[in-house]
Amino acid sequence: MKYPKTIISFFSIFIVILFSSFAFTNPAIANVTTDIYQQRPNHHPDGIGKFYLGREIAQVMGHTGAGWLERQSREVEEQPSKIVAALGLKPNDIVADIGAGTGYLSFLIAPHLSQGKVLAVDIQPEMLEIIGYFKEEKKINNVETILATETSPNLPAESINLAIMVDAYHEFAYPHEVMVEIVKALKPGGRVAFVEYRGENPLIMI
Numbered sequence: 375m376k377y378p379k380t381i382i383s384f385f386s387i388f389i390v391i392l393f394s395s396f397a398f399t400n401p402a403i404a405n406v407t408t409d410i411y412q413q414r415p416n417h418h419p420d421g422i423g424k425f426y427l428g429r430e431i432a433q434v435m436g437h438t439g440a441g442w443l444e445r446q447s448r449e450v451e452e453q454p455s456k457i458v459a460a461l462g463l464k465p466n467d468i469v470a471d472i473g474a475g476t477g478y479l480s481f482l483i484a485p486h487l488s489q490g491k492v493l494a495v496d497i498q499p500e501m502l503e504i505i506g507y508f509k510e511e512k513k514i515n516n517v518e519t520i521l522a523t524e525t526s527p528n529l530p531a532e533s534i535n536l537a538i539m540v541d542a543y544h545e546f547a548y549p550h551e552v553m554v555e556i557v558k559a560l561k562p563g564g565r566v567a568f569v570e571y572r573g574e575n576p577l578i579m580i
């Protein structure tokens with residue numbers, strides 16, 4: 375069936391207006407910068423085929439892998455106590471553990487913040503539930519959970535002294551947008567700490 379041109383163009387304009395109003399009212403779309411990412415058909419099986427600054431973004435580690443984050447050998451393999459010591463924490467610091475997973479690092483950091491707290495941030499509600507369970511079990515009260523989106527850690531502006539990402543940044547589907555939000559969340563003089571393991575261990579594929 376043939377439609378008159380005026381109807382088709384009216385329909386196209388309607389679609390454009392509808393989409394742009396959706397994009398402007400939906401923060402998840404409005405804040406996304408697409409031209410800095412490239413989608414490539416040939417990619418690593420552990421990646422999502424999306425590249426940022428020449429690096430392929432890894433698949434998110436699902437909550438069913440929570441046991442691996444809590445493995446006994448972790449202290450020997452990754453020396454998390456050295457990470458905490460290197461942070462130079464102050465007792466009243468507010469620390470955001472972004473991509474907190476089961477809160478392995480959050481619970482190591484929290485006892486150093488006698489007047490401060492850890493904001494354990496993750497996109498998987500199941501991970502935050504596990505953190506809630508550990509909070510009760512370990513009787514640690516200064517860890518709070520925050521549900522993030524792929525584009526934002528959902529932290530208030532100028533609210534944190536330190537953002538730490540341990541073994542997490544490589545999974546962020548929108549690393550640029552997340553970093554912009556982290557910078558907004560830092561208090562003046564705030565710091566960002568990245569911990570990734572591939573530099574030390576070439577067997578790590580991510």
Ligand SMILES: C[S@@+](CC[C@H](N)C(=O)[O-])C[C@H]1O[C@@H](n2cnc3c(N)ncnc32)[C@H](O)[C@@H]1O
Nearest residue numbers: 435443473474475478496497522524540542545
């Ligand atoms: C490999 S786990 C590491 C967990 C924890 N940092 C640790 O070292 O035990 C990575 C975590 O990052 C989370 N994640 C992935 N993308 C995220 C994003 N955009 N914002 C917040 N968390 C994210 C995943 O859900 C997962 O729990």
